[in-house]
Amino acid sequence: MIDLALQNLLSPMVLFFVLGLGAALARSDLSVPEAVAKLLALYLLMSIGFRGGVEVAHHGLTGQLVAAIAAGVLLSFTMPLIAYGLLRATSRLDPVNAAAVAAHYGSISAVTFVAVTGMLSQLAIAYDGYMVAVAAAMETPAIVTALMIARRYVKSEAETVERGQMMREVLFNGSIVILLGAFAIGAITGTRGATLLKPFLIDAFPGFLCLFLLDMGLVAGRGLAQGRRYLSVPVTAFAIVMPLIGATLAAALAVPIGLSPGSTAVLITLAASASYIAVPAAMRLALPQANPAIALTLSLGVTFPFNLVFGIPLYIAVAGRIAS
Amino acid sequence: MIDLALQNLLSPMVLFFVLGLGAALARSDLSVPEAVAKLLALYLLMSIGFRGGVEVAHHGLTGQLVAAIAAGVLLSFTMPLIAYGLLRATSRLDPVNAAAVAAHYGSISAVTFVAVTGMLSQLAIAYDGYMVAVAAAMETPAIVTALMIARRYVKSEAETVERGQMMREVLFNGSIVILLGAFAIGAITGTRGATLLKPFLIDAFPGFLCLFLLDMGLVAGRGLAQGRRYLSVPVTAFAIVMPLIGATLAAALAVPIGLSPGSTAVLITLAASASYIAVPAAMRLALPQANPAIALTLSLGVTFPFNLVFGIPLYIAVAGRIAS
Amino acid sequence: MIDLALQNLLSPMVLFFVLGLGAALARSDLSVPEAVAKLLALYLLMSIGFRGGVEVAHHGLTGQLVAAIAAGVLLSFTMPLIAYGLLRATSRLDPVNAAAVAAHYGSISAVTFVAVTGMLSQLAIAYDGYMVAVAAAMETPAIVTALMIARRYVKSEAETVERGQMMREVLFNGSIVILLGAFAIGAITGTRGATLLKPFLIDAFPGFLCLFLLDMGLVAGRGLAQGRRYLSVPVTAFAIVMPLIGATLAAALAVPIGLSPGSTAVLITLAASASYIAVPAAMRLALPQANPAIALTLSLGVTFPFNLVFGIPLYIAVAGRIAS
Amino acid sequence: MQTHPKKRIEIVTEMPMLRRITARLDEAGVTGWSVVPILAGHGQSGDWTAEGQISATRQMVMLISIVDAARLDAVLDTVFAVVSTHIGFVTVSDVAVVRPEKF
């Protein structure tokens, strides 16, 4: 396990993230244009989705898929309750901000999903292609729970205005559409498609991932520099403890389902991750009173680096032990 | 032929286009940044041009080149007359708008050219490298014809102001320059250049094409949503019938020239395609009275999807039968 | 040597640069979006830095490294004095503008560094990985010398305001950070990292370089069109003679150090190059009275094309003769 | 050249709100609007920059609409109702136009 941690720490991905983080903290003008960052995210989600689909075309869908999705949805619905309780008990965050942060931690981070699959490929550990669908299914439920919590304190915009419209926007948000769309295309075109797209979508993946993590390091570094004031001790502790709680719950669900080591590692990582794209945008619409900087600083500034450097190798090691 | 149609329908390229189209119609926020779209277009034209040049370096230029260019120029000069007549006879478009649309259908679409070459590579059907030059030669003549038609109805800007300047802008428009420039570079550097640039310019092509078609799907979908009001029955029918007319004329010219099946398919597709880059910009300068949304909705919203999904496999199948 | 020059002239890189230059001079609207240009630069520096690091991980650091860095720093400190003297003696540039131009020619051009490594790879001539560190070390000293010269004539901003801050900004400028950061990551991850990133960072390099040089050609062409008025005969002559002086000095230092032919060619090219990123920005902060268009027109419009087309093959040929 | 007075409304708002606000503008009968990008900013909720962002959450845009003075109050009312609970603000200034019938 220490081997794994070290190998992870010294992987190009983690090192490029650290480079970006360091550059931002040193106030270097190194930067990745917004359009390029969006290209990188698009590419990575397209690649992961597509490869998942190809894998499913090859191995077929198992009954485990349904169980894994159910487990993911259950986690996403319940984790915000735990997160909210924890935040209210330990920190000074008011109910609305606590609910908004809880939504982020109940949902999942596509960025972290990309990172764990990169790490698994590097270690040549297989995971089931349908985990792409599990990831997509875990994005939304946490938002519902969080809004139910917040409803007791504020008349959320999503009630006064069009709640349905907001939910539709979350369901059709770009990252889900490209992830599931590429998954479907991979499943339809199978090996034929994979051969055609291999040089671009598969071989170049680690390189794109390094560039993307450099950018995430820069953004996280800038976020930390500007969001310092939100990082009280209890709130920062939450951003590390909550992933571990989510990871434990996911592990407990993965074993009875009988997921493979790779898929178990993915499910654990998803539960341990905090949303950075879909939930923040939904919160701006539904809970505008919440300060977006708090959740973003925690999610990308604390939890993502923690997961990238320590969490993911830990989750992979644990999954290797507990999974069949 | 049904095989070909099915294989086309289930190709990753067409599926990514459909994904984009669906996402736009579902009003997803999935989007490709403008700078990225321009990179993709630049890459694809550079790749096609370069490969055409390398092919010419290898097989040399045949006398057919001159005949093929002459056929292309003839098509581009005459098709706007047919298109204009058809539109005026069947639809309610006024003369100026009809002339503008006719210019689009007389000229060619670089985007469709990219798509047909992608499809041919996938089917391992060879086409002559010099078709790149034919495509470039077909872009401009249609503009001249359309302006001559429109002159009877409006004092076109291009007369009052600098007609020469506009023509120069069309001739040196970015997509022609990169296409012919890369063609020349491919012809000069030959196999040496091809070996060097293979991983980027050749192997990655299908991946870039998928990303590009995803974007074209998004843009077409948005265009359809906003341009619905222009899609009267006769005008929509025109956008499907005119390509078939163009295709027939091109087929009739390709046979006596003795073009190979692949080159015949390319010439037919060029004739059947409607401009989306060069002509629209020229029309804004020369015929500002024409509504740009009409031609763009037809060209990218109707004709391009029609060609991508049904037209191109049809043209390839026909070319396979009629060509020597 | 004539062979080398011809092979260089007909390399895809040079031809794409010429294409861009021609397109800009013909006032084509061909253009590379700013975000894409920045991606290309980021990629190229990341690739060169990383490969340098991997090479060092493989062959280890030699004592020559220290000597090579010392030579580079010495060149960067002294070349501005020569450049300034030359400009004042032959041209009508006032002291402040002459000092600003001198800073550009004393420092190095990352863009030219990228070009020489591309050429060397194509010729299969090895150079030492640590030349990346030499390049980084040569960027800053010239700025110090130039500011010392200018101090006699103007109260430079850098004195009244925060000189330290400006120096920090130069040291941590994006291109140095990514170059040295990727170098360190290459050195740490070695062969393991190289295998992982090969398809993206190494195989695709020539393709990215062609696209980048197309863009540099466009920018240089536009710069020439707009900066013509600064190109008096003496000033233009300076932009060709000064590189040759720098090259000669570098050659004289490379031989006693015992650098390999490849590394000698790199050191000569660095000395012969004129900054296009780091120094211009620093001059805007420290010597705002200097007209930025003069140095940029000379650096990218005259010296870079000269080096790309004639200089680099000359430097490589000379290095092959004089180096051990 | 004869010009006519109109009002220029400038709305600085969060990207996720854009669709909702433009829908309100359309309802309020403005004849047109344009969206101008913002690269970075500073305000009561801190600093932000678009650089390297893949999420639109912390990103602002500037909506500009030229309207007739007669319609100003209606537009401000409907827009302000949405903007007020969110990050952002609205300014109004005087401009002159050549073709008054366009606005």
Place this chain on the structure above:
Amino acid sequence: MQTHPKKRIEIVTEMPMLRRITARLDEAGVTGWSVVPILAGHGQSGDWTAEGQISATRQMVMLISIVDAARLDAVLDTVFAVVSTHIGFVTVSDVAVVRPEKF
């Protein structure tokens, strides 16, 4: 700080027209202009967005030029002659500047 009144001309126009209009501005003797991007918009000719576009046809930009009041009419005349037949519009507003000799 002492300021001096000038005019701010804002021209919203189609991308393909940009070169022609700036050429006119130069002829009319303005001392400078700046081009600001527009991401999306709505008007009589419908909605448009720059997103994913490879063609500049349906794309608008905003030209801004600070000019002296004495030159305003000449500038408006020459610019409006081109803009009037095209999609777009021109607005004028009052601004104050610190260095009047620059404009």
Place this chain on the structure above:
Amino acid sequence: MQTHPKKRIEIVTEMPMLRRITARLDEAGVTGWSVVPILAGHGQSGDWTAEGQISATRQMVMLISIVDAARLDAVLDTVFAVVSTHIGFVTVSDVAVVRPEKF
């Protein structure tokens, strides 16, 4: 809807100067500012365009800040001290806002 008069400061400046100027704005106590990109421009120092540029040297941006009239002079003084020696300029205009306490 009741509105209140404020001042709109627009600073067109070189990209490398951006950090220095925003630092001055913060010191001068403005409550916020926004940075708008410029794509291309023309002035006494010639033409420039951001297209294809990897260096920020010849690139301009537009800083916009809404400030209270009472603070205008202090802001202009501190900003102009930096801008005056550089390429660029400052304009001031009148705007009306709905929430005066924000500025």
